[in-house]
Amino acid sequence: METQDVAQKPARTEPAKSTLPQPGRPVPSRAYPGALIVVEGTDGSGKSTQLYLLKRWLEIGGYRLHFTEWNSSPLVKSATRRGKQRRLLTPTTFSLLHAADFADRCERQIMPLLQGDYLVLADRYVYTAFARDTARGCPPHWLRNLYRFAPVPDITFYFRAPLDVAVNRILSGRPKLKYYEAGMDLGLSYDRAESFRLFQARILEEYDKMVDSDSFVVLDGTMPVNKLQKQMREIVASKIDLKRFAPRAEEGE
Amino acid sequence: MPNQEKEKPAATVTATEAVAPPPPSPPPPKPAPASEDSGTQYFFGEPLVGFDPSEITGSLIVIEGMDGSGRSTQIMLLQEWLESEGFAVQTSGLRRSNLVGRDIDELLAKNAVTRLTLALMYATDFFDQVEHRILPALRSGTMVLADRYIFTLIGRGVVRGINRDYMSGLYAMALRPHLTFWLNVRPETAFGREFRKAQAISYWEAGRDMSLSHDLYWSFIRYQTMIKREFEVMAKKHNFIELDGEASVPAVNKLLRQRIAEQLGIRSTKYTPSSALSHLWR
Numbered sequence: 416m417e418t419q420d421v422a423q424k425p426a427r428t429e430p431a432k433s434t435l436p437q438p439g440r441p442v443p444s445r446a447y448p449g450a451l452i453v454v455e456g457t458d459g460s461g462k463s464t465q466l467y468l469l470k471r472w473l474e475i476g477g478y479r480l481h482f483t484e485w486n487s488s489p490l491v492k493s494a495t496r497r498g499k500q501r502r503l504l505t506p507t508t509f510s511l512l513h514a515a516d517f518a519d520r521c522e523r524q525i526m527p528l529l530q531g532d533y534l535v536l537a538d539r540y541v542y543t544a545f546a547r548d549t550a551r552g553c554p555p556h557w558l559r560n561l562y563r564f565a566p567v568p569d570i571t572f573y574f575r576a577p578l579d580v581a582v583n584r585i586l587s588g589r590p591k592l593k594y595y596e597a598g599m600d601l602g603l604s605y606d607r608a609e610s611f612r613l614f615q616a617r618i619l620e621e622y623d624k625m626v627d628s629d630s631f632v633v634l635d636g637t638m639p640v641n642k643l644q645k646q647m648r649e650i651v652a653s654k655i656d657l658k659r660f661a662p663r664a665e666e667g668e
Numbered sequence: 669m670p671n672q673e674k675e676k677p678a679a680t681v682t683a684t685e686a687v688a689p690p691p692p693s694p695p696p697p698k699p700a701p702a703s704e705d706s707g708t709q710y711f712f713g714e715p716l717v718g719f720d721p722s723e724i725t726g727s728l729i730v731i732e733g734m735d736g737s738g739r740s741t742q743i744m745l746l747q748e749w750l751e752s753e754g755f756a757v758q759t760s761g762l763r764r765s766n767l768v769g770r771d772i773d774e775l776l777a778k779n780a781v782t783r784l785t786l787a788l789m790y791a792t793d794f795f796d797q798v799e800h801r802i803l804p805a806l807r808s809g810t811m812v813l814a815d816r817y818i819f820t821l822i823g824r825g826v827v828r829g830i831n832r833d834y835m836s837g838l839y840a841m842a843l844r845p846h847l848t849f850w851l852n853v854r855p856e857t858a859f860g861r862e863f864r865k866a867q868a869i870s871y872w873e874a875g876r877d878m879s880l881s882h883d884l885y886w887s888f889i890r891y892q893t894m895i896k897r898e899f900e901v902m903a904k905k906h907n908f909i910e911l912d913g914e915a916s917v918p919a920v921n922k923l924l925r926q927r928i929a930e931q932l933g934i935r936s937t938k939y940t941p942s943s944a945l946s947h948l949w950r
Contacts, residue, residue: 490780503800508795508799515788552718554841560833563831
């Protein structure tokens with residue numbers, strides 16, 4: 416898949432229509448000054464490397480930013496570990512636990528920082544849950560409701576790599592796939608590598624379904640790293656008024 | 669997928685429903701699930717992933733009510749009564765899951781959690797119990813007595829400003845109980861009962877996180893009154909059987925036994941607690 420043209424994305428000042436309203440609020444057309452950039456894609460699509468390079472670029476430029484990763488809230492960590500070790504997790508509880516983790520980061524980091532006029536970079540976002548949990552059999556609209564409180568990203572980069580490329584990148588670099596990572600709980604295959612491949616194929620399919628509905632910016636994960644990064648930086652610069660996040664020399668706005 | 673022809677959708681159990689008492693044999697009488705349309709008579713919204721509701725042979729009986737309404741006491745007594753009638757009983761309640769029960773206890777103790785995260789942790793706790801405790805029991809014909817259910821969890825979220833549709837959407841895959849009792853008490857009564865238990869009122873019972881009042885008593889009363897209003901809304905919608913939680917323990921217990929006996933086809937509702945539980949019988 417080739418890079419999508421980006422010219423006609425709304426500027427960040429136009430209130431983006433939110434499909435994921437916050438609970439309890441009448442819902443917002445983007446009631447915060449910050450900006451949110453998200454990367455999504457299957458394991459091995461190259462997204463984390465690219466987001467890291469984007470982050471370095473912005474850090475070196477001195478921009479106010481915060482980086483957040485999927486599944487990283489300390490609050491839920493012990494429960495997730497226990498659930499995985501003892502294999503207690505079902506599609507429903509797996510999904511809820513990830514939502515709790517995300518809610519914690521959302522309420523304590525992402526939202527406050529967006530309110531505080533920060534650039535927030537997220538390695539995986541709610542679309543990971545939509546793709547992965549739907550692949551596990553959770554009802555899609557239940558999932559959409561579950562994550563309704565999430566702010567809608569200004570840019571969602573979708574790193575698309577063919578199944579074989581992505582799967583091979585993971586399999587060659589990892590000694591052993593973990594149970595849930597390989598989707599063993601789905602009973603697709605007794606062989607972990609095979610199970611992983613089948614699971615990833617389902618996830619890829621779910622991601623592809625969201626390209627239009629969720630305005631993904633599709634990038635080709637097989638391109639050379641530096642070229643891809645150049646593209647990514649151009650897109651960010653064209654869609655987000657980066658000056659707003661530059662070092663506060665003259666203070667204020 | 670459910671496609672059997674029993675007698676009545678579980679959710680529409682009403683006071684007038686009379687169950688023909690089948691012979692009291694060890695395998696418990698069919699509870700009430702069934703009719704032909706999809707999963708929604710078993711679930712509030714949609715079926716739980718990977719679960720076939722037609723396997724249910726037990727009954728899910730929920731007791732709801734605020735702190736101090738007497739739920740736990742009644743459940744202990746009901747369990748003894750049902751066991752003496754030959755029914756296997758499983759109980760469930762908040763924060764009892766293996767998955768996150770203890771984690772929630774810790775979060776509450778540290779008081780370092782935001783409302784949405786807490787609501788989702790409770791949802792995780794709830795569904796873990798549904799999948800690992802409640803459903804396995806119901807499949808094996810066991811009676812499940814639930815000390816609180818989704819209604820408490822929905823009410824707590826809603827009074828904290830979380831969207832009502834969001835909360836009920838979260839629990840769309842919860843099983844519909846065969847019977848839902850609501851032990852309704854005044855917050856003032858509940859306060860006294862709760863205080864006597866521990867000589868204190870806890871932070872969360874009093875809804876202190878909501879900054880309703882610096883005075884513990886008024887914080888408790890305001891918070892529990894808000895919750896009670898939510899229950900009033902849900903009571904109509906979900907056919908709660910409302911009981912006066914201020915009546916004596918034996919009086920409330922008798923009403924509970926009558927409705928449950930009707931549901932399960934138990935002929936006699938006679939019961940006197942064993943000496944182990946007689947202290948509750950006042």
